[in-house]
Amino acid sequence: MSGTVLDRRMLEALVCPVTKSLLTYDPERQELVSKSANLAFPIRDGIPVMLVAEARELD
DSSP states (O other): OTTOOOOHHHHHHOBOTTTOOBOEEETTTTEEEETTTTEEEEEETTEEOOOGGGOEEOO
């Protein structure tokens, strides 16, 4: 579901499962980014997938 807008309260409640740091939302790629862990977690059908195995390593 492209273009899904995440609820800000939900975004503020989510943290990186690896570092417990805050995440940033990348609406273009539909990902939640953890700069501290160097990972991007996908958002599928409006649902953040917070599994390390599903995350993409940042370049």
